[in-house]
């Protein structure tokens with residue numbers, strides 16, 4: 236039931252729209268390769284992320300928006316099998332190459348958007364469902380309803396505090412200068428918790444600090460990446476460039492951008508044997 240605030244509609248309104256939402260999950264080959272190489276350097280972040288997920292050698296895990304397998308691969312080593320869903324062929328190509336390198340055979344890949352997955356048709360329910368930084372979906376309530384239905388034991392969603400904006404921990408003053416105070420915090424964990432609450436799912440939230448370092452071949456590449464991600468107005472590009480230069484260091488011809496973010500996990504356990512829905516972790 237929707238409360239006074241329609242969180243799903245707010246999510247939809249603050250989601251940056253691409254001209255064709257069907258292509259939003261696509262990463263071209265270069266970008267997928269860059270993402271793959273970058274996240275390989277995020278070992279500590281990845282290990283921290285997996286620790287709270289309840290896994291068992293007998294479990295099946297569904298990874299919604301698995302990308303290059305940053306989580307699917309280490310999880311596959313601990314469970315019976317993983318199903319990796321992703322609409323990007325290029326991200327899945329990296330995942331398959333990573334599987335080969337690590338000699339992993341228990342991941343099945345499905346090249347589809349979560350919205351287009353038929354539960355019971357394309358995918359059967361799994362013990363655990365995860366979705367990490369991948370809910371680039373307009374009707375997130377519908378996506379969450381399907382995620383809940385796809386899980387037999389528990390669900391773990393990961394995002395950043397302040398959503399996509401939280402990925403780069405810009406101080407509020409600078410955000411206001413670039414976006415005139417208007418930048419929306421799409422994909423903030425608070426939306427997910429509130430939408431779930433309205434669905435009768437009382438999820439737990441855990442927040443922790445994480446640090447990252449991202450390599451770029453040039454200043455141009457770095458500016459273009461962030462400009463595109465945050466839809467930065469061209470007249471504000473200079474401020475963004477200055478900030479990125481200040482936050483990055485050059486080592487052997489590569490620019491490394493360091494940042495801090497707050498990660499959020501929203502999770503719930505399923506226990507349909509109790510009266511009503513009881514979700515606790």
Ligand SMILES: C[S@@+](CC[C@H](N)C(=O)[O-])C[C@H]1O[C@@H](n2cnc3c(N)ncnc32)[C@H](O)[C@@H]1O
Pocket residue numbers: 259260261262274299300301302303304305306320321322323326347348349350366367368369370371372
């Ligand atoms: C930032 S990457 C995260 C990948 C991985 N989960 C991780 O944490 O490293 C986001 C992924 O979500 C996928 N994605 C985007 N829209 C999606 C959708 N509608 N359904 C499923 N996956 C989607 C993208 O193709 C991409 O691989």
